Amino acid sequence: MTATISSTMPRPTAGQSGRTPVDRQELSARLLGSAAKRSYDPVVDIDWDAAIPGGLYGLSPEWSTLYGTPMWDASSEEQRITLTVHEYCSISGVGIWFEHLLMQLVLRDIYGDDPAQPHVQWALTEIADECRHSVMFARTAQRFGAPSYQPPGSILRLGKAFAAKASGPAAYAAILVVEEILDIFQRDLMKDERVQPLTRATSQIHVVEEARHMRFAREEIARRAPELTSWQRRKQRTMIAAVSAIAVENLVQPGVYAAAGLDPEKARAAARANDHYRDKLREAATGLVSFLREVGLIGGPSERLWKRVGLV
Ligand SMILES: [Fe+2]
Ligand SMILES: [Fe+2]
Numbered sequence: 001m002t003a004t005i006s007s008t009m010p011r012p013t014a015g016q017s018g019r020t021p022v023d024r025q026e027l028s029a030r031l032l033g034s035a036a037k038r039s040y041d042p043v044v045d046i047d048w049d050a051a052i053p054g055g056l057y058g059l060s061p062e063w064s065t066l067y068g069t070p071m072w073d074a075s076s077e078e079q080r081i082t083l084t085v086h087e088y089c090s091i092s093g094v095g096i097w098f099e100h101l102l103m104q105l106v107l108r109d110i111y112g113d114d115p116a117q118p119h120v121q122w123a124l125t126e127i128a129d130e131c132r133h134s135v136m137f138a139r140t141a142q143r144f145g146a147p148s149y150q151p152p153g154s155i156l157r158l159g160k161a162f163a164a165k166a167s168g169p170a171a172y173a174a175i176l177v178v179e180e181i182l183d184i185f186q187r188d189l190m191k192d193e194r195v196q197p198l199t200r201a202t203s204q205i206h207v208v209e210e211a212r213h214m215r216f217a218r219e220e221i222a223r224r225a226p227e228l229t230s231w232q233r234r235k236q237r238t239m240i241a242a243v244s245a246i247a248v249e250n251l252v253q254p255g256v257y258a259a260a261g262l263d264p265e266k267a268r269a270a271a272r273a274n275d276h277y278r279d280k281l282r283e284a285a286t287g288l289v290s291f292l293r294e295v296g297l298i299g300g301p302s303e304r305l306w307k308r309v310g311l312v
Contacts, residue, residue: 022219028118031212035125040205042136048143050197058085058144058199060192063185063280065252065271071262083260085144088199090253091185092137093149097159098178098247099130104163105171122216129209140202146259151250162243169224170236173297174243176217177288179210181248184284218291225295233296240297241305248281248309278310285311 057080064084066072072080110123141148150156166174186203189195228236257267271277289312292298298306306312 021223024219024223025118027216027219028122031122031216032118032125034212035129035209038208039129040132040209042132042139042202042205045205046136046139046198046201048139052144052196052198055081056196057081057192057194058083058088058196059091059185060188060195062276063087063188065274065277066262066267067274068276069270069274071267071270075260075262079260079262083256083262085196086146086149086256086259087252088189088196089141089144089146090149090256091182091251092202093141094151094247094251094253095178095182096134096137096148097150097156099134101159101163102175102178103127103130105166105175109167109171126213126216129213133206133209136202136205140198143198144196147255149253149255151253155246155250158246162239166239168228168232168236169221169295169297170239170243172217172220172224173236173240173292174247176214176221176291177240177244177285178247179214179217180288181281181284183207183210183214221292221297222295225297228296234300234302237297237300237302238305240292241302244311245305245309248311282310282312 061067061080061084064072064080064087066075066083075083106123106127110120113120115121115124138148151159162174186207190200190203190207192200225233252271254264254268257264289298289306298312303312
């Protein structure tokens, strides 16, 4: 595995973009400079022929949807390893789905703008990052011998409609929700020695490049949110809450349980009732939730949806 990263990008904090407006072109120029200094090409930066060692998990066991449940306790070590490998492939497979949606949102957002402007060049750079990430995650599943997990057809159709229609801060907020939750998750994986080198390398690459995406998304949200009328704000809040709920509920597809020799129905019910997993997700969403509150995009009736999926 050749992907090693000596230091990572600082994680954006909730307060840094909510109050002080940052010039869009200046920020874009800075992000372009950072991308020029540190970007990856996973097709060549990862050793895809390296052996997959036995005895290592696909993700940190504490991030497994079943960790701490009687089903986890009753599973063999081999089953836990298979389960966590498939869970990582499912989460990154659903990540590919989301990357395909956000590439469309970003491209629609800059359509017709002057390509000489830094924000357009930054948006194209972000899309190029996502193209490489999607290939990286697809190959990871192939290398682990897992299927290409993705959400069911009904969710794929909903996503397509969202990508075609969404605009305003909700588009960037939807991007941010998934990027921030995955960021916290992958920061844990990349330094966990109990985890497969392929998981750690792909997580490291994603964390470094996504830090720039999150910074840009936060600024776009902070800039656009104050321009909303109260009716638009209500609509945007509902949309963001719905996308977040759907994304979180679909991260781990039921096929992962069958792959580990577990009953998919029973395992899914155990995962849904697993307070430990809910706590991990809620902790991962803490910074994001306080930022979205700060800019007025969480609140009112939509808050019920955030609570239902356990993110608030
Ligand atoms: Fe990505
Ligand atoms: Fe991204």
